[in-house]
Amino acid sequence: MPTRSAESDVLQDRTTIKVAAKSIFKVFGDRPDAALRLLRDGQTKEEIFEATGNTIGVQDASFDVGEGQIFVVMGLSGSGKSTLVRMINGLIAPTSGQMMIDGTDVANCSDKTLRDVRRSKIAMVFQHFALFPHMTVADNVAYGLKIKGIPAGERRRKAEEALAQVSLAAYADSYPDELSGGMQQRVGLARGLASDAEILLMDEPFSALDPLIRRDMQEELLELQRSLKKTIIFITHDLNEALILGDRIAIMKDGRFVQVGTAEEIVDQPADDYVAAFTADIDRSRVFTAGSVAVPAEALDIRTDTAETAMARMEELGRDALHVVEGEAILGVVAYRDLSAASRDDTQDAILRDALVTDFPKVGRTTQLFELYPLAESGLPIAVTDRKGKLMGVVAPQDVFAKLATPVAA
Amino acid sequence: MFSPSDILTIPLADWVNTLVRDWLVPNFRPFFRSLQWPITQVLNGLDGFLNAVPMLLFTAVLAVVAWRTAGRGVAIFTVIALAFIDMIGLWPETMTTLSMVVTAVLFCTVIGVPIGILAAGSDRFQAVLRPVLDIMQTIPSFVYLVPIVMLFGVGMVPGIIATIIFALPPIVRLTNLGIRNVREDLVEAAQSFGSTRWQMLWDVQFPLALRTIMAGLNQTLMLALSMVVITALIGAGGLGLTVFTGLGRLDVGGATAGGIGIVLLAIILDRITQSLGEPQRMKKTSLRATFANLFSPARTARTGEA
Numbered sequence: 145m146p147t148r149s150a151e152s153d154v155l156q157d158r159t160t161i162k163v164a165a166k167s168i169f170k171v172f173g174d175r176p177d178a179a180l181r182l183l184r185d186g187q188t189k190e191e192i193f194e195a196t197g198n199t200i201g202v203q204d205a206s207f208d209v210g211e212g213q214i215f216v217v218m219g220l221s222g223s224g225k226s227t228l229v230r231m232i233n234g235l236i237a238p239t240s241g242q243m244m245i246d247g248t249d250v251a252n253c254s255d256k257t258l259r260d261v262r263r264s265k266i267a268m269v270f271q272h273f274a275l276f277p278h279m280t281v282a283d284n285v286a287y288g289l290k291i292k293g294i295p296a297g298e299r300r301r302k303a304e305e306a307l308a309q310v311s312l313a314a315y316a317d318s319y320p321d322e323l324s325g326g327m328q329q330r331v332g333l334a335r336g337l338a339s340d341a342e343i344l345l346m347d348e349p350f351s352a353l354d355p356l357i358r359r360d361m362q363e364e365l366l367e368l369q370r371s372l373k374k375t376i377i378f379i380t381h382d383l384n385e386a387l388i389l390g391d392r393i394a395i396m397k398d399g400r401f402v403q404v405g406t407a408e409e410i411v412d413q414p415a416d417d418y419v420a421a422f423t424a425d426i427d428r429s430r431v432f433t434a435g436s437v438a439v440p441a442e443a444l445d446i447r448t449d450t451a452e453t454a455m456a457r458m459e460e461l462g463r464d465a466l467h468v469v470e471g472e473a474i475l476g477v478v479a480y481r482d483l484s485a486a487s488r489d490d491t492q493d494a495i496l497r498d499a500l501v502t503d504f505p506k507v508g509r510t511t512q513l514f515e516l517y518p519l520a521e522s523g524l525p526i527a528v529t530d531r532k533g534k535l536m537g538v539v540a541p542q543d544v545f546a547k548l549a550t551p552v553a554a
Numbered sequence: 555m556f557s558p559s560d561i562l563t564i565p566l567a568d569w570v571n572t573l574v575r576d577w578l579v580p581n582f583r584p585f586f587r588s589l590q591w592p593i594t595q596v597l598n599g600l601d602g603f604l605n606a607v608p609m610l611l612f613t614a615v616l617a618v619v620a621w622r623t624a625g626r627g628v629a630i631f632t633v634i635a636l637a638f639i640d641m642i643g644l645w646p647e648t649m650t651t652l653s654m655v656v657t658a659v660l661f662c663t664v665i666g667v668p669i670g671i672l673a674a675g676s677d678r679f680q681a682v683l684r685p686v687l688d689i690m691q692t693i694p695s696f697v698y699l700v701p702i703v704m705l706f707g708v709g710m711v712p713g714i715i716a717t718i719i720f721a722l723p724p725i726v727r728l729t730n731l732g733i734r735n736v737r738e739d740l741v742e743a744a745q746s747f748g749s750t751r752w753q754m755l756w757d758v759q760f761p762l763a764l765r766t767i768m769a770g771l772n773q774t775l776m777l778a779l780s781m782v783v784i785t786a787l788i789g790a791g792g793l794g795l796t797v798f799t800g801l802g803r804l805d806v807g808g809a810t811a812g813g814i815g816i817v818l819l820a821i822i823l824d825r826i827t828q829s830l831g832e833p834q835r836m837k838k839t840s841l842r843a844t845f846a847n848l849f850s851p852a853r854t855a856r857t858g859e860a
Binding site for chain 2: 230233235259260261262263264266267268270271272274276277278287288290291292339345
């Protein structure tokens with residue numbers, strides 16, 4: 145069956161495009177043209193292998209990565225992701241297509257141009273660290289600088305700076321085999337940062353680390369990214385990792401992009417059963433934000449509403465509680481049960497104010513759901529505010545859990 | 555029963571004779587003689603030097619080298635073995651053999667390592683090279699002694715040339731192997747930071763292949779030592795001549811003495827070159843610390859003295 149060709153994913157806004165892949169194909173074997181022809185005729189990877197003995201590594205990959213973004217390519221073994229990342233810095237030459245790095249096509253350029261791009265524009269971090277065992281940590285970090293011919297004193301200084309960024313300055317004169325896995329990978333990261341390259345390629349950098357260290361490294365990377373704003377292309381087989389790190393995520397299967405989008409888009413609307421199977425087990429509370437489950441606040445105004453109108457409104461909307469504002473300022477939240485309990489009193493205006501709970505939970509739109517758990521404890525709706533504190537919407541505690549539930553297959 | 559020789563006989567022996575005697579020798583003799591020049595220079599220099607150095611000084615220096623590279627046991631063995639060689643009266647011959655072997659290994663290294671590096675970089679070159687190395691290693695050394703004599707004459711230098719041919723394959727093969735066996739992701743890392751092929755070779759591949767290359771050097775050295783007696787056949791000197799003369803005269807004692815000298819030399823050189831290939835990254839003790847330990851062996855060696 146002919147499969148859909150890869151989704152082309154092009155940025156709409158005005159961010160500078162740092163890396164642009166255009167219709168990249170990779171065929172492994174001695175008859176790539178024949179294999180490509182069969183591919184265009186719609187044959188599958190297996191059929192082509194049977195016929196020609198050649199393997200389709202990557203099919204029609206096209207994507208853009210904007211400056212300062214983290215673009216994650218996710219897939220299982222054999223999906224072609226490692227092949228793809230190696231075509232970005234030319235370690236593997238594509239069979240056809242263009243790979244534009246800051247305007248230079250590294251797939252069709254001279255050796256010298258490629259070398260210059262590698263020295264100044266792209267750095268790479270490897271899954272098994274790839275640290276040179278015969279060099280000290282500092283020499284490893286300074287390797288990219290040595291290649292460029294930078295003198296020893298300056299190399300050492302830059303290496304120490306990079307090591308300080310990953311909190312390993314004390315180990316500059318140790319050897320790689322004296323360090324733990326997590327530390328070695330931080331050296332690998334420092335090596336990638338030392339050359340001041342704007343684009344960082346990371347080939348499953350945390351896959352060889354144990355889970356706790358992996359989480360630490362993901363946090364560290366995000367922390368570094370906040371200050372450094374590198375353009376990062378990150379390969380992983382772990383969807384959770386992709387969801388934590390990726391501004392945009394591409395899911396690869398059999399050499400094609402099956403879906404490209406933000407974490408929320410992929411989890412909320414998986415393109416096919418393959419993606420759905422992946423997303424079934426992930427922690428949705430770390431994907432979705434308060435903004436995605438918020439509903440209009442329907443707030444009451446203390447200046448115009450009374451306890452009576454408040455209860456009526458709640459019955460009309462079917463809600464247990466509503467927030468009360470005074471103009472732009474949020475005063476608190478009133479619960480139906482408090483109002484109905486006090487409704488036997490005569491001074492009704494006082495009741496609304498009395499029933500106000502002023503110590504109420506509030507979050508920003510981009511707060512992830514897992515941070516809402518403790519706030520949901522109160523049973524009150526959680527206010528969603530903008531940066532200035534204005535009420536944008538509310539999140540009912542039960543909606544938080546509704547969003548977390550994996551949709552049952554139809 | 556019918557066999558191919560009924561139809562056609564190939565006079566291979568005659569052809570080879572014609573090739574070497576009637577074509578190679580008359581036309582290329584000067585060329586081959588000139589090839590000898592660098593070898594002669596190195597050999598004479600080394601031979602003269604080693605024979606001039608007093609025995610004790612040489613022994614002391616070699617013992618220190620052995621100590622630094624291979625440990626105290628080997629150093630002590632070196633001293634005892636060299637003293638023994640002196641006491642059986644074979645010191646000059648041993649120095650001559652040593653200079654021959656070192657000269658041969660030097661040229662093997664200078665020729666063999668670059669060829670190995672080339673082979674590591676090119677599958678095609680490796681494919682062409684392999685059968686050549688196979689031939690070099692399996693042809694009995696006697697077979698190419700004759701053309702060597704015809705082209706180069708007799709004496710020490712032709713002996714060394716024969717040794718070079720015989721001892722070259724291990725260092726070529728192991729250099730090739732060592733470089734090819736460097737971890738692929740390290741090569742990728744070097745490439746991805748924009749190294750040229752030369753930078754990658756010098757900074758990454760060669761240092762990491764060094765251990766294997768030293769193993770190749772060690773094997774080349776051993777083969778060179780084993781050629782020592784055979785080169786005596788074509789007029790080379792040293793311990794090989796002692797053995798050869800002893801054999802000729804049925805002087806079992808003399809032959810044995812020469813043989814023992816060769817073995818002792820082989821053991822010393824083998825241990826030293828093997829240890830040179832070991833990872834050197836342990837913090838080395840300084841020269842002072844080494845001497846201090848010499849006189850107080852009970853103390854454990856301190857590391858990293860200033």
